[in-house]
Amino acid sequence: MVFVQVVEGLLRYGVGGRVTPRLRNRLRQVGLDLDRPLLPAYPVDQWKHCLHIIIEEVYPGMPREEAFGLLAAAHLEGYGRTLVGRALLRLLRLLGPRRTVHQMTQALRTSDNYTEVRLTQLGPTAYEMWMNSVLDAPGYAEALFVSFLRVSGAEEPRANIVREEDGGTVYLLTWKER
Numbered sequence: 074m075v076f077v078q079v080v081e082g083l084l085r086y087g088v089g090g091r092v093t094p095r096l097r098n099r100l101r102q103v104g105l106d107l108d109r110p111l112l113p114a115y116p117v118d119q120w121k122h123c124l125h126i127i128i129e130e131v132y133p134g135m136p137r138e139e140a141f142g143l144l145a146a147a148h149l150e151g152y153g154r155t156l157v158g159r160a161l162l163r164l165l166r167l168l169g170p171r172r173t174v175h176q177m178t179q180a181l182r183t184s185d186n187y188t189e190v191r192l193t194q195l196g197p198t199a200y201e202m203w204m205n206s207v208l209d210a211p212g213y214a215e216a217l218f219v220s221f222l223r224v225s226g227a228e229e230p231r232a233n234i235v236r237e238e239d240g241g242t243v244y245l246l247t248w249k250e251r
Contacts, residue, residue, distance in 0.1 A: 074114035078155045079148075079184045081111055087151025088131050088144075096130040117187060124210055138212035145216035149224070157183055162224055170227035170248050174200050177221065198227075200246045201235065215244065222248055 084092060084100075084107060097107050103122050105115065115123075124144065132140035152158035161180055165173045173180075178190040181204075189205040204214070215232040222230030227248035235243040 074187070075117055075120040075185045076114050076183070077111050078157045079152065080105070080115060080120070082152030082155045082158055083127070083144075083148045085151065086154040087147035087149075088127065089151070091131050093130060096127065099126045099130065114186075117185065121209065124213070137210075141210045141213035142216035145213045146220050149217060149220040152184075153224075165221060165225040168225060170198070170222050170225045170230070173221060173225035173227075174202070174246060177202070177218075180221065195245075198248050198250055202244045202246055203238075203241050204244065205241045214242070218244060218246055222246065226251075 084105075092107065100107060100123055103126065104119055105123055124141075128135075128137065128140040128144055132143060135143075149162075153162040161183060164176075165180070168176060174192065177192075178188075181188045181190055187205070191203045193201040193203075195201055202218075215234065218232035219230045222232070228251055230248040231246070233245050235245050237243075
């Protein structure tokens with residue numbers, strides 16, 4: 074399940090003014106009604122479907138990877154306007170990039186009840202991170218991780234897929250020391 078603050082962060086704040094009547098209607102058709110109070114949580118498959126609808130409506134004609142990257146950045150910005158998100162982003166700023174990467178498991182767990190993360194430190198500013206999902210949203214997770222690192226004060230943060238494994242994806246997270 075994906076928790077309400079994720080949905081609220083993206084749809085109320087992240088893409089807020091770009092929620093058209095058509096987008097609102099398409100989301101309603103798949104069970105996410107923005108004209109009613111949001112539910113406490115939404116099934117992850119429903120949420121993934123909503124993400125695809127959102128990029129089609131908010132970033133029409135744009136390549137999927139670019140659209141998902143922009144959506145992820147808007148998502149973190151919008152999430153930062155929720156009660157939980159504000160607290161999390163303040164914490165990340167205090168922690169700095171290295172400790173933020175180590176706390177990413179907790180940060181990601183505030184958004185849903187299924188994400189698992191394992192870290193392997195490769196160097197002072199390089200980590201391999203395994204996450205238990207393979208998203209059909211190219212560029213989304215990478216842009217989200219870059220946004221987390223940027224908020225934490227990382228310079229030139231990067232996140233790239235190293236490989237996909239059965240049941241998970243391995244990312245390389247890097248940045249430059251100040």
